Amino acid sequence: MRASNLALVLGEVLAHSGSVSRADIASRLGMTRSTVSRLVDDLILGELVVEGEAVGGARGRPAVPLMVRPGTVYALGLEVNVERMVASLVDLTGEVRAKRHLNTDVEQLTVEEGMAHLSRMAQEILDEMPDGARISGAMLAIPGLIDREGLRVLRSPNLEWDNLEPGEFWHVEFGGAPVPLKVRNDVDCSALTVLRxxxxxxxxxxxxxxxxxxxxxxxxxxxxxxxxxxxxxxxxxxxxxxxxxxxxxxxxxxxxxxxxxxxxxxxxxxxxxxxxxxxxxxxxxxxxxxxxxxxxxxxxxxxxxxxxxxxxxxxxxxxxxxxxxxxxxxxxxxxxxxxxxxxxxxxxxVEHSPSRAATGAGLAALGRVTSGPATWVDPLLKR
The missing domain is CATH 3.30.420.40 (ATPase, nucleotide binding domain)
Structure with missing residues (x-):
């Protein structure tokens, strides 16, 4: 129950970052203020949420706005398209904090060559990460049909990447551990930025x-x-x-x-x-x-x-x-x-941006955090 409620509260902060208070969340979710306050405290200690400056109202105690905390949890948002490769680092606020962009004729590359380029771009970004940063994973946006598990490209006519798993050619580590890679349709990833x-x-x-x-x-x-x-x-x-x-x-x-x-x-x-x-x-x-x-x-x-x-x-x-x-x-x-x-x-x-799909892929990879924040919060509560 606590894990589910943490996700609900974090969802409210994500949707209304900077303009929502504990009292607002309690009212919207039908929870008691004391329950919401405990959950918010955990999210703050877990470095997912931060408090802003108190805002005075007409009466009563000033409301303290809650915001998504930038620069603590990140995801790699990646794209391979016909004419480019993009690797971006997206934090929980949805902002791109680092990016590598390579214009190239991907159709002339083998899958191994293409994924080797992408792995190097991603590793360069991760090697520059600040101390204490955490990575939720990586998502690769591909133009084509992807299996339900997000592992296999079933068909990508424009790339000619058919019936293969890009993760088999992905070699990226952070903190001594491999960074997990999933795959998603590129337009679905772009649409996530529009939805945001x-x-x-x-x-x-x-x-x-x-x-x-x-x-x-x-x-x-x-x-x-x-x-x-x-x-x-x-x-x-x-x-x-x-x-x-x-x-x-x-x-x-x-x-x-x-x-x-x-x-x-x-x-x-x-x-x-x-x-x-x-x-x-x-x-x-x-x-x-x-x-x-x-x-x-x-x-x-x-x-x-x-x-x-x-x-x-x-x-x-x-x-x-x-x-x-x-x-x-x-x-x-x-x-x-x-x-x-x-x-x-x-x-x-919608304003054209060659990085839109990669940014959306990063947002998708952060879904592990937004849907299950307890996994990211609890280790810090035990310190």
Whole structure:
């Protein structure tokens, strides 16, 4: 019971860091103030929570705000994608405290070579950790299907990392012990950073890299599906007679709206070139955006009809195209979503960050702490 209550109290501090007091938590959780106070004291001694300066109220004793303690417990958030590798160190506040970024053609590397690069990047970060720091583990964000246990990459068409366990090629230690590695879909990891900015919300998150990835949040919980493979929007068919996709099917959304497809349609070498062409009203680039909007409308419209979500958040290169993409996509959704005339569809654009998936992976790896803080608190209480 105490372990469960510790997790509940820490969850309240995480959700309202800096603006929640012991009395607030007691009221929200229906616990007595004395029980919450004891639990908070344990979290403070366990170096997960810290008290702020007392804030005076209209009457009664001043409230003391509680905050997540920075710089004590960390996780490694990692990403391997087609054109980059990222290793980041994320603490319990969600802030990135250290990072290594390598731009490289991962498709030209073997799995052993790629994981050796990533291991070195991660080890460099850990070798610079402050005294007394603790590591909850490491999470690797991969574009593809991951098994339910978070150990095996079942299929990653863009990387060609299929049916393998990255942990077999992972060699990182901290404090003389190996750092455990788990694997998760990269877009699910990215979505965790979006959720941190809008906790408890429901939305469809669609982001563009080489391919198109998606995640669904229902009341703040990511929809994973029975096997953990939900939300593969990039492989919804938008043109049965279209181009062959890396997954082996024809006419998937990412063959029209993925980064390589957008560049090909616009006749430009990179996204900056596409944006420049659009700013100059180049007809080829403008036509490309219309084609992308139509394909997105088919796939996103189908998802909204199925899931009854009214907020769509777009990231990656799709967010870069916001000024030209918003209006045609809004028109497509207004036509394709059955309930659109009765309830508005909100299109929001998430700022592009090449480190978003790695940061989200770090947040996921911190789940061992947030779901079971007693394991991290109790050893310090015994000192």
């Amino acid at each position: 900015e809008a906790p408890g919300s429901s939305f469809l998150y669609v982001t563009g890299e080489v391919g198109i990835g998606a995640a669904v949040s229902m009341d703040g919980q990511l929809l994973s599906g029975r096997h953990g493979w939900a939300s593969e929007l990039g492989h919804i068919c938008v043109d049965p007679h279209g181009r062959m996709c890396g997954c082996g099917a024809r006419g998937c959304l990412e063959t029209v709206a993925g980064a390589h497809a957008v560049l090909s349609l616009a006749g430009q070498p990179d996204i900056d070139g596409v944006l420049h062409a659009l700013e100059n009203e180049d007809p080829t680039a403008l036509a490309a955006v219309e084609t992308v909007a139509a394909a997105l409308g088919i796939a996103i419209g189908a998802a909204l009809n199925l899931l009854d979500l009214s907020i769509v958040r777009l990231g990656g290169h799709l967010a870069s195209l916001r000024s030209w993409l918003r209006a045609p996509l809004q028109r497509e959704l207004a036509t394709r979503v059955l309930w659109a005339p009765h309830s508005g569809i909100e299109l929001e654009f």
